[in-house]
Amino acid sequence: MAACPIEATGLVKRYGEKVALGGIDLSVPAGTVTAVLGPNGAGKTTAVRILTTLSEPDEGSATVAGFDVMKDPTEVRRRIGLAAQDATVDPLLTGFENLVMIGELHQLSRKEAKVRAGELLEEFSLADAGGRVSGGYSGGMRRRLDLAATLVANPEVLFLDEPTTGLDPRARNELWAVLDTLLDHGTTILLTTQYLEEADRLANDIVVVDHGQIIAQGDARSLKRQVGGDNIGVTVTQVERLGEAAQVLGRVTGTAVVEDPSTRSAVAPTEAGVSGLADVARALGEAGIGVEDLSLRQPTLDEVFLTLTGSPANDETPTDEDGAR
């Protein structure tokens, strides 16, 4: 297999006047996960569609699993799995029938496809629902079926467009676990997400896109360094002791503290993560300060974008979302 199963250079895609992708380079080494992180309308889906042969770029080129997406689309399709942003399972077929059909279209024999469908339903906790028409599934079940469908033919390269949107936390954790297993088997994955937390949890490399441009790239740690990392926030029970609490917080983290008496809270950046949080808790306890809430939180996507671009993430015009398909 090629050293980089996903390799793209200078991808440009225009829709009329609108530049959906303004020249994007991507390179995903074998057996790793790259997350494309960006707000609505950033161009994530457009990039995925080009890499999965659904759409042709106006400029630039890409190879996936060693084949050119424009010259050898069928060879690419034989080796990829795609979970599109909107689940594309057939609502009139049962879960089982959906998987069997996709297996057969991946050129498995009917028997192989049935065996594989059974395994996948089991794995995605859909075994009980497999005999029911998927149109009656909950959003999360449909999403899981869609993801199962992408794995039918054991793809070398997997594309997941916002795979956890619409999943509850348990289903999301299950999906993450499945992706871990796939990685153990050497699958190369490109996923898109709007959540830094998810990118951080799953990806070796994060590509931040906005308005069709890559605005930052790197592993989670370097990216977080750029955007300031985690914060520890303390909310005290008595506002009179806020100043005291802020002092304790600043002493432990060694960073600048921002106090906000209106919410009785103080916030300070930290690089120590959960152990930093524990230190702060202990120090506050020793000082005898009443604490209502103490938390460690990651910067939100908005904060990331604010830091990287100087403007908030969602400054899209409302019409853009309609045109997203």
Add this chain to the structure above:
Amino acid sequence: MNETTQQVGPHKSRGALHDVWVIARRGLIHMKRQPEALSDATIQPLMFVLLFAYVFGGAIQIPDGNYREFLMGGIIAQTLVFSAFGVAMSLANDRKNSAVDRFRSLPIANGAVLGGHAVANVLKQVLPITIMSLAGLVVGWRIRGGFVDAVHAYVLMIAFAFAIIWIGVLLGSLVETPEGVTGIAFAALFPLTFVASTFVPVESMPGPLQVVARWNPTSSLSDALRILFDNPTGIPSQSTAFPTQHPVLYTWMWVIGLVVVVAPISIRVYKRSISK
């Protein structure tokens, strides 16, 4: 992850026919699971047979025979013409559900999706044709012609079912939504099946409508089936228009025209509509 079926590398292609059949089978399951589609194929033709045979039929005079025998060719023709809208609906639904993208991301043969729709539509027509033939026998319709002509009639039905698909593909590619297809189907129902010899002889219509009705392929298919079954046609012997003189030939010309001229255009329009 799954040691049992884990395999290295992609599977070899099983050929275009395999892919067509997999997609056709899906179309048949769709028919089974959609109450409207299933009733369109079963109850509706049955209702039409009973309605016209027992309710309206008594008021309609056929110069050369019994109305119930006249009726059958028309009802079968109407059902086949209308199957085009079923195809258009399937394509519109595929686009709405993003099934189009799903299929395009799979390693399937070129044209397998349309081929699957085509095969499914032809197979879907077998059910209503059978039901109508049986219902017709019950209400008094008979195949009075020879065996070869009767086979010719059923072959013509199947060929027409295949040819009319391409109108459906064109429509389904041009109209974006299932709702749009329903609207057009409703608007087309009146001129297509009522300004025709489907239910009444063309001679009973006012002059200008007669011209439209005579050249309407629904008329010629109705008339062709009547002639092949040796049922009354209601066509006066002095009629000189080409379609009324040679309904079988004229219907085959439509079949060939649809396949040779319309199909390539439909395929091109379809391809453009899915690669947007």
